[in-house]
Amino acid sequence: MRKHIVAGNWKMNTTVAEGVELAKAVVAASAEVPADVKLIIAPPFTHLYPVAEVVKGSAVGLSSQNCANKEKGAYTGEVAVNMLESVGCQYVILGHSERREYYGETDATLVEKVKLALAQGLSPIFCIGEKKEEREAGRHFEVVTEQVKNVLFELTPEQMANVVVAYEPVWAIGTGLTATAEQAQEIHAEIRKVLAEKFGELAQEISILYGGSCNPTNAKELFACPDIDGGLIGGAALKADSFQAIALSF
Numbered sequence: 277m278r279k280h281i282v283a284g285n286w287k288m289n290t291t292v293a294e295g296v297e298l299a300k301a302v303v304a305a306s307a308e309v310p311a312d313v314k315l316i317i318a319p320p321f322t323h324l325y326p327v328a329e330v331v332k333g334s335a336v337g338l339s340s341q342n343c344a345n346k347e348k349g350a351y352t353g354e355v356a357v358n359m360l361e362s363v364g365c366q367y368v369i370l371g372h373s374e375r376r377e378y379y380g381e382t383d384a385t386l387v388e389k390v391k392l393a394l395a396q397g398l399s400p401i402f403c404i405g406e407k408k409e410e411r412e413a414g415r416h417f418e419v420v421t422e423q424v425k426n427v428l429f430e431l432t433p434e435q436m437a438n439v440v441v442a443y444e445p446v447w448a449i450g451t452g453l454t455a456t457a458e459q460a461q462e463i464h465a466e467i468r469k470v471l472a473e474k475f476g477e478l479a480q481e482i483s484i485l486y487g488g489s490c491n492p493t494n495a496k497e498l499f500a501c502p503d504i505d506g507g508l509i510g511g512a513a514l515k516a517d518s519f520q521a522i523a524l525s526f
């Protein structure tokens with residue numbers, strides 16, 4: 277059975293003190309979430325150390341929102357995967373559309389990041405998704421297929437087994453527009469089909485999360501779809517009660 281995952285991407289929000297409070301509230305809320313739903317939080321880098329102390333011993337996983345594409349050295353402002361591992365991260369969000377769009381992340385860089393993360397024992401939460409104009413032009417299948425092939429097809433099956441995929445249509449992120457369950461399901465099924473071309477049966481084991489204005493109101497319908505294994509949550513992850521309500525939507 278595929279893992280159900282609800283991951284909160286806090287983006288560039290909260291101070292350290294606020295983040296620690298939010299993490300405590302998520303840990304408390306996790307007590308009511310069934311054990312077969314994995315909760316993950318992804319605070320900003322500055323928060324990881326104190327938040328790791330909060331989630332220690334709980335079922336809540338810890339993720340960063342990015343990592344460097346180099347192992348170590350003279351890369352001012354970057355954070356390496358071994359630093360993330362040493363602070364207690366088990367996951368790293370990679371290839372988020374905001375990183376691709378505002379910070380010029382390319383598939384080539386993402387291959388490096390994904391491989392470094394895996395080598396350090398971290399699971400990448402690898403994001404893909406089409407922009408509004410690409411969907412309007414009917415190119416959404418093509419765009420996500422290319423994103424999968426350019427990065428994930430560079431992995432061995434052993435590596436791929438530790439990757440979580442997140443489909444996030446760019447037009448739905450932070451906009452209040454959600455893909456309909458039908459739109460999301462058809463593209464999730466397609467992503468799984470593409471993964472199966474390279475990885476065969478393993479594709480059935482890979483969790484594919486939906487992201488983009490997912491909230492307590494629409495999560496149930498989305499999570500009921502056969503190929504949607506959970507969510508990557510932005511805005512609604514900044515409150516423990518809405519994050520919990522999403523996790524209770526399976």
Ligand code: PGA
Nearest residue numbers: 449450488489509510511
């Ligand atoms: P949103 O963000 O839930 O605020 O749309 C999702 C994401 O970008 O991961």
